[in-house]
Amino acid sequence: MTAKPRKPWRVILTGPIARVETEHTSEKRAYDYLVTELRLAKQGERPHTEAKVMQWEGGRWRWFETVTADEIPQDPS
Numbered sequence: 001m002t003a004k005p006r007k008p009w010r011v012i013l014t015g016p017i018a019r020v021e022t023e024h025t026s027e028k029r030a031y032d033y034l035v036t037e038l039r040l041a042k043q044g045e046r047p048h049t050e051a052k053v054m055q056w057e058g059g060r061w062r063w064f065e066t067v068t069a070d071e072i073p074q075d076p077s
Helices: 027-042
Strands: 009-014 019-024 050-057 060-068
Touching: 009 027, 019 027, 027 050, 027 060
Parallel strands: none
Antiparallel strands: 009 019, 009 050, 050 060
C-alpha cells in the first residue's frame, strides 16, 4: 500500500492554454487557493477556467469535485 502523502489535497487548474497542479495540507487550504485563482481568472488575470479537486483516500487520488470560474462569487470586499 502506498503511504499517505503529507499534503492529501490536490487542486488541478485547467484552461485553454494552461494546467497547474498544486498540493495542500487541508481541504480548506485547497478551496481557499482555488477560489482565489478562479476569481483572478474571472478578472482575466489567470488562464484557468476550471479547478478539479482531488483527495488522497484509500491509497490513491480520488476525484472530489470540479468547480468552474462561473461558480465562484465575486470577492465580497
